[in-house]
Amino acid sequence: MPVLQNLSNAVVLASTYVLMAAGLTMVYGVLKVLHIAHAAVYTVGAFTGLLVFSWLGNFWLALAVAVLVSGVVGVLIYRATYFYMLDAPRTVPLIASIGLFVMLTDLLQKGFLMGPYQMAFPADGAGMPRIETGLFALTPTQVLIVVVTGALMAGVYVLLTRTRIGLGWQAAAMDREMAGAVGINLNRVVALNFFLGSALAGAAGVLVGVYNNSVFATMGDLPSYKAFIIIVLGGMGSLPGVIVASLLLAIIENFLVASVGYVLPRDAIAFLVLIFMLMFRPHGLLGQE
Amino acid sequence: MKNKFGILVVLLMLGSLALAQCAPAPEASPVAQEPEMETQEPEAEAQEPGTEAPGEPIKIGFFSPTTGFAAADGTSALQSAQLAASMINEAGGVLGRPLELVTYDDAAAPDQAASIARKLIEQDGVVAGISGSYSGATRAAAPIFQENGVPMISAYAIHPEITKTGDKIFRVGTLATVQGRVGAELIGNVLEAQKVAILTVDNDFGVSLTEGFKQHAETLGLEIVLEEKYPLGETEFRPIIGQIKAANPDAVYATGYYNEAANLVSQAKDEGLEAPIIGQEGYDSPKFIELAGDASEGVIITTDLNRDSEREATKLFLEQYKAKYGEDADMVGASAFDAVQVLAYAIKTAGSTDPEAITQAIAGLKDFEDAASGPFWYYTPEREVVRPVSSQVVKGGEFHLYHEFDDIGLVEAP
Numbered sequence: 001m002p003v004l005q006n007l008s009n010a011v012v013l014a015s016t017y018v019l020m021a022a023g024l025t026m027v028y029g030v031l032k033v034l035h036i037a038h039a040a041v042y043t044v045g046a047f048t049g050l051l052v053f054s055w056l057g058n059f060w061l062a063l064a065v066a067v068l069v070s071g072v073v074g075v076l077i078y079r080a081t082y083f084y085m086l087d088a089p090r091t092v093p094l095i096a097s098i099g100l101f102v103m104l105t106d107l108l109q110k111g112f113l114m115g116p117y118q119m120a121f122p123a124d125g126a127g128m129p130r131i132e133t134g135l136f137a138l139t140p141t142q143v144l145i146v147v148v149t150g151a152l153m154a155g156v157y158v159l160l161t162r163t164r165i166g167l168g169w170q171a172a173a174m175d176r177e178m179a180g181a182v183g184i185n186l187n188r189v190v191a192l193n194f195f196l197g198s199a200l201a202g203a204a205g206v207l208v209g210v211y212n213n214s215v216f217a218t219m220g221d222l223p224s225y226k227a228f229i230i231i232v233l234g235g236m237g238s239l240p241g242v243i244v245a246s247l248l249l250a251i252i253e254n255f256l257v258a259s260v261g262y263v264l265p266r267d268a269i270a271f272l273v274l275i276f277m278l279m280f281r282p283h284g285l286l287g288q289e
Numbered sequence: 290m291k292n293k294f295g296i297l298v299v300l301l302m303l304g305s306l307a308l309a310q311c312a313p314a315p316e317a318s319p320v321a322q323e324p325e326m327e328t329q330e331p332e333a334e335a336q337e338p339g340t341e342a343p344g345e346p347i348k349i350g351f352f353s354p355t356t357g358f359a360a361a362d363g364t365s366a367l368q369s370a371q372l373a374a375s376m377i378n379e380a381g382g383v384l385g386r387p388l389e390l391v392t393y394d395d396a397a398a399p400d401q402a403a404s405i406a407r408k409l410i411e412q413d414g415v416v417a418g419i420s421g422s423y424s425g426a427t428r429a430a431a432p433i434f435q436e437n438g439v440p441m442i443s444a445y446a447i448h449p450e451i452t453k454t455g456d457k458i459f460r461v462g463t464l465a466t467v468q469g470r471v472g473a474e475l476i477g478n479v480l481e482a483q484k485v486a487i488l489t490v491d492n493d494f495g496v497s498l499t500e501g502f503k504q505h506a507e508t509l510g511l512e513i514v515l516e517e518k519y520p521l522g523e524t525e526f527r528p529i530i531g532q533i534k535a536a537n538p539d540a541v542y543a544t545g546y547y548n549e550a551a552n553l554v555s556q557a558k559d560e561g562l563e564a565p566i567i568g569q570e571g572y573d574s575p576k577f578i579e580l581a582g583d584a585s586e587g588v589i590i591t592t593d594l595n596r597d598s599e600r601e602a603t604k605l606f607l608e609q610y611k612a613k614y615g616e617d618a619d620m621v622g623a624s625a626f627d628a629v630q631v632l633a634y635a636i637k638t639a640g641s642t643d644p645e646a647i648t649q650a651i652a653g654l655k656d657f658e659d660a661a662s663g664p665f666w667y668y669t670p671e672r673e674v675v676r677p678v679s680s681q682v683v684k685g686g687e688f689h690l691y692h693e694f695d696d697i698g699l700v701e702a703p
Binding site for chain 2: 009106109115117118119217221255257262
């Protein structure tokens with residue numbers, strides 16, 4: 001088995017998982033809401049990216065517009081729904097978000113939006129080089145995914161640790177009421193948090209759309225549960241946890257399939273890993289007990 | 290402890306959500322889930338078939354998944370069936386009456402297909418039904434049509450069990466095992482390969498194709514060097530492609546639908562897999578070529594639709610579909626189109642809308658030329674259509690004829 005080739009493929013797969021789950025864990029960190037409709041924002045991002053790309057032919061512009069539009073959609077979702085449920089039991093926004101996800105997906109599948117068919121997203125590698133060594137090879141598209149994911153996560157890290165917004169954010173994640181009491185503008189913090197988290201989902205949608213060269217209305221089905229597995233695995237609300245869990249999951253999936261085949265669907269493997277995690281370390285890999 | 294419980298609850302909810310994605314119920318079909326419908330006597334039919342006034346439309350039931358994961362196929366099937374009905378009606382209808390398709394969305398869910406079948410028969414009073422859906426849903430609907438004595442045609446669901454339901458259930462697509470056999474013939478005798486790797490999509494469709502393939506591969510003496518199943522909807526084939534490369538086959542027989550196939554052939558090209566990938570009708574959509582791009586060049590598939598056919602019905606269907614919907618037609622659409630054509634022919638031949646007479650007329654069909662997916666020679670006593678099976682190769686971004694299989698011993702159902 002070409003170990004390094006499998007490993008490099010796993011890193012690319014993990015990058016897509018990181019982007020899918022990062023926004024979700026950020027939203028959970030501040031609001032303690034499991035935002036399943038995040039997966040619909042991911043589809044919106046992919047669709048927007050594809051529209052701009054087929055109109056202007058520039059991948060980077062498409063990515064930028066998709067990220068902005070997704071961020072705005074995320075904030076709108078927050079203002080229209082979760083905003084009114086912040087003090088309700090946690091299952092209330094959860095159920096709302098599931099309903100919202102199903103509704104948005106069905107809406108996107110209508111003929112005047114995405115329609116029922118898969119659409120190609122032929123951005124190839126957006127000018128990225130092909131990496132070819134004796135031990136492994138990465139296609140330009142794979143390079144693109146790793147590079148964009150790395151850049152976005154570095155940006156998020158800087159934002160969270162080096163800016164006032166990020167500090168306010170961390171404070172709100174620790175204790176929302178106390179943060180409000182010491183003068184942090186909670187509404188702004190939460191809205192920004194939703195904007196950024198949803199923007200990441202949009203970027204994930206665009207990148208996965210390019211990676212699989214297909215964009216379609218039900219593409220959010222996968223992240224709707226996969227991203228959830230990842231944030232529980234990593235520890236709810238922990239960004240480094242998302243990265244570690246994504247890598248772990250992608251490596252297990254990849255090597256299991258490469259060595260013994262699809263004994264189980266990859267998603268079933270992920271759920272199994274999750275069950276073991278809940279049995280032995282319910283707060284996740286990097287979560288706080 | 291409380292926290293653990295909370296996560297468990299969430300997990301359960303998400304699990305059911307994941308399940309719901311296999312069978313999305315939201316706003317799906319206009320079918321009310323009325324359990325009491327089951328207890329209704331067949332006498333309670335809204336209209337006794339065959340007694341309507343002349344000029345009144347002849348109702349034909351049709352269901353296909355127009356929402357959910359199978360919406361692409363369901364939409365193609367629905368549009369093609371509607372095209373067939375409107376073409377027939379423009380030409381004067383059947384027995385001087387227009388055809389009316391009563392259509393529902395089953396979201397490819399067996400439970401929904403079953404209640405739709407009841408509704409079509411008991412409330413809409415259709416004289417015959419067409420499944421434009423997948424094997425699972427079609428298998429659920431078939432017994433209900435059979436019990437009520439209403440003929441049903443499966444357009445492109447190709448699982449062997451469907452027609453075994455009973456004497457009222459017919460098929461216009463090629464039985465999966467026959468198509469698998471043709472796949473083996475293509476690889477063994479036309480491409481003259483010796484070692485083959487098999488990749489099967491793990492559902493009714495893929496498993497029955499592979500069964501037929503392996504039976505015939507054995508008689509041809511093909512060596513199977515690797516056999517793997519993959520789950521429906523898989524997007525990441527790179528690890529398995531590594532395994533295939535290591536097994537070094539002369540050809541890969543891969544069942545699946547166009548979205549999986551597009552990822553498979555693109556990734557195979559990226560990873561430098563030399564062996565040709567041989568597909569089947571699941572690949573047969575212009576979307577396959579669009580999604581796979583250059584990687585689709587040279588891929589050979591077995592299918593029912595021969596796009597290079599000089600036959601009038603095929604050319605008419607391809608042209609009219611493109612003109613009406615602005616997209617290129619696919620195999621699924623051609624099959625649904627043909628199911629309507631066969632029913633129209635049967636009603637015409639029977640001279641009545643009596644379900645029993647229609648059934649007899651379908652069973653007696655001979656050398657039927659109005660089908661877009663090739664001439665239908667005849668129906669076997671097991672209600673499987675016998676017709677040539679085509680193989681197509683992707684060349685210059687289009688499907689073109691590669692080889693036609695018309696040996697009766699090969700294409701007739703066992």
